[in-house]
Amino acid sequence: MSDNNSEFTLRAQGITKTYSAKSGAINVLEDIDLELSKGDFVTISGPSGCGKSTLLMVLGTLQEPDSGTLKYGDITPYGLSPSGRAEFRSKNIGFVFQDFNLVPYLDVRENIMCPGIVNPSADLEPRSSELLEMLGLTDRSNHYPDQLSSGEKQRAALARALLLRPSIIFADEPTGNLDQSNGRVVLDCLANYAEDGATVIMATHDSAALSSGNKHVQFNEGKGITVKSE
Amino acid sequence: MNLFRIIRREISHSRGTFLMGVSAVIISVLSYIISLSILTSSKSSFLNGMQIMQADLKKEISGLEDAIRKSMKGLGFNIHIYPEKQDLSVIYEQGYGEQTMPENYVEKLANSNIVTVNHLLPRLTEMVKWKEKDQSVLLIGVRGEVPIAFRGENRKKALIDPVKVGDIVLGYELHKKYGIKPGETIKFMGKELNVTATHSGRGTVDDITAWMALSTVQELLGKPDLINGILALECNCESLDRLGDIKKEIGQILPNTRIIEKESKALARAEARNKVKRTGQTQIQNFALSQKQLIVNQSITTTLFVLIVSALSIGWIAYLTFSNVAARSVEIGILGAMGFGGTKLVLLIISRATLMGITGTLCALVISLIAVPLAWGREVFVAVFLDMSNVFILMCVPTLLACSAAWIPAIKGSSKDPAEVLRNE
Ligand SMILES: Nc1ncnc2c1ncn2[C@@H]1O[C@H](COP(=O)(O)OP(=O)(O)OP(=O)(O)O)[C@@H](O)[C@H]1O
Ligand SMILES: [Mg+2]
Numbered sequence: 001m002s003d004n005n006s007e008f009t010l011r012a013q014g015i016t017k018t019y020s021a022k023s024g025a026i027n028v029l030e031d032i033d034l035e036l037s038k039g040d041f042v043t044i045s046g047p048s049g050c051g052k053s054t055l056l057m058v059l060g061t062l063q064e065p066d067s068g069t070l071k072y073g074d075i076t077p078y079g080l081s082p083s084g085r086a087e088f089r090s091k092n093i094g095f096v097f098q099d100f101n102l103v104p105y106l107d108v109r110e111n112i113m114c115p116g117i118v119n120p121s122a123d124l125e126p127r128s129s130e131l132l133e134m135l136g137l138t139d140r141s142n143h144y145p146d147q148l149s150s151g152e153k154q155r156a157a158l159a160r161a162l163l164l165r166p167s168i169i170f171a172d173e174p175t176g177n178l179d180q181s182n183g184r185v186v187l188d189c190l191a192n193y194a195e196d197g198a199t200v201i202m203a204t205h206d207s208a209a210l211s212s213g214n215k216h217v218q219f220n221e222g223k224g225i226t227v228k229s230e
Numbered sequence: 231m232n233l234f235r236i237i238r239r240e241i242s243h244s245r246g247t248f249l250m251g252v253s254a255v256i257i258s259v260l261s262y263i264i265s266l267s268i269l270t271s272s273k274s275s276f277l278n279g280m281q282i283m284q285a286d287l288k289k290e291i292s293g294l295e296d297a298i299r300k301s302m303k304g305l306g307f308n309i310h311i312y313p314e315k316q317d318l319s320v321i322y323e324q325g326y327g328e329q330t331m332p333e334n335y336v337e338k339l340a341n342s343n344i345v346t347v348n349h350l351l352p353r354l355t356e357m358v359k360w361k362e363k364d365q366s367v368l369l370i371g372v373r374g375e376v377p378i379a380f381r382g383e384n385r386k387k388a389l390i391d392p393v394k395v396g397d398i399v400l401g402y403e404l405h406k407k408y409g410i411k412p413g414e415t416i417k418f419m420g421k422e423l424n425v426t427a428t429h430s431g432r433g434t435v436d437d438i439t440a441w442m443a444l445s446t447v448q449e450l451l452g453k454p455d456l457i458n459g460i461l462a463l464e465c466n467c468e469s470l471d472r473l474g475d476i477k478k479e480i481g482q483i484l485p486n487t488r489i490i491e492k493e494s495k496a497l498a499r500a501e502a503r504n505k506v507k508r509t510g511q512t513q514i515q516n517f518a519l520s521q522k523q524l525i526v527n528q529s530i531t532t533t534l535f536v537l538i539v540s541a542l543s544i545g546w547i548a549y550l551t552f553s554n555v556a557a558r559s560v561e562i563g564i565l566g567a568m569g570f571g572g573t574k575l576v577l578l579i580i581s582r583a584t585l586m587g588i589t590g591t592l593c594a595l596v597i598s599l600i601a602v603p604l605a606w607g608r609e610v611f612v613a614v615f616l617d618m619s620n621v622f623i624l625m626c627v628p629t630l631l632a633c634s635a636a637w638i639p640a641i642k643g644s645s646k647d648p649a650e651v652l653r654n655e
Contacts, residue, residue: 057649062567062648063648063650064647082571082645083573086570086571087569087571088569089568089569090569090570095568097564101560101563101652102564103564104243104561105239105242105243106236106239110235113231114231114236114565117232117236117574118568118574119569
């Protein structure tokens, strides 16, 4: 974890998010309270469409909630300007999207190194090689996203999120497209990352993945959440 | 990995739209250069036309002036100097006076510092009988022009050639009636004379006039060293007021003479000459005016053309950029999620448009560097490309236009929350 990151406690209070659609408003998040600290490996589960991805986006400062506050230590990200928030993200947050979101015209290595444009440092090249090695993508490093399988894309997306060693990682179904052994690699990678002192928040359906976490957030039928710690 | 690499990768990824944008810029820059070249070339042909017309007018006027100057001797123009005692009614009655004055009066005038008169022609005139043919003849003895001494080499060209001793020049009636041809020898009042020239009909007393050397006439009339008039010709007759000055000046040098001003046909001629000049100039002015109108019309048309083409190009570039931004919203969302700030995202999109502008401009310049000299010649080429403001416009405007066309979509694309951009995709 980069040394310049302060030791966050992530605190969300009264988070509400409603989507307006033609058929009417969809209340996805209602009055969500959550508190996470350094070293937590959090799993988020619930039926499809319950709002797992939305919660990750809101917590990951990618989507402003309709109400409620989000605090990283003393910092209120949604109180910052969009640029300020982008800078905050670049320094503290890694995000693995459910649908990978690789840049189509960059090859795997370039995609992984992309966050380095905002925060350049000398060891990005060896760091990217290390991640490629660790996630079994070394022989795919020159391939473009449309030449990869879903599992490969997923691992590339994870490598990209890990590049700058952010203090908090959001992973949206990171094992959704992986076979058992590759899934294990990814889960171990995230678990080790959390053990090293970062916070990992993962949305998943996967029972193996669910058992990796030390804290569980369960979406209830009635929109609320239940938080369980082990 | 840096921003420039991303830009390069993106451009080579979406080559098609990039090249379409480049061609929009090429078309707009080329149409500007072409319009400019057409205008410059028509302006320069207008100036050439003006120069040729002006030169023609000058030539025509100077030819006219020469003709007028030569014809003035036949007009009996300007000033006659007669002896003081001469009764003017006699002059008006018979065209010459009976009083005489010494021939050296003309030398006196010629050796003075006279400025108002350019030509001095002493003469002895009398109506005589050509005994051999029983014919009335107005006999004029001329000495040729007496050069005005102080003018030296600067004096005016002689208006008439002197008649040499032993020669005679005959008016129309005199040679026509008797079938005399130049080169023949005739007898006139007992003298053998060589006919050197014969005049065509003028319908004046000139037709019964015979010109001889002054000395011969003095001898024939028994009036040695005497003359009965001096013709003083003033050629630069631009103002009537100068006649008073001429009279005054001559009166001071030759006090016992009288001066009369003959009818001034030459003035009318000079007036006519001025009129020709004015008409010519008016014609040139009208030509210039109509040509200018033409050029103004042409430049309005070409400006409109350039504006329309530029507007279309801007629209095209804007459309391409908009659709590019739409196509790139995933990328904008992803990069935004990774912490790319608004400035970087705008830069990413603007640079593409800027490169489009620069590439298009350079291509258009290369094309026109070859095409303009071929189509309109070196002169137009130099005029178009040496003008710094043109070069400036050519270098900056298309790129700025491409940039500003990209500006709005860039700002729009980069100001949304990344999640929203990604989801709208
Ligand atoms: N932009 C949007 N406009 C309207 N409705 C939306 C929008 N984004 C998401 N939703 C709806 O919000 C709900 C929550 O979506 P979300 O993606 O957070 O679910 P999820 O729990 O991640 O589902 P899954 O397990 O299938 O990934 C869904 O019903 C979805 O249809
Ligand atoms: Mg989801």
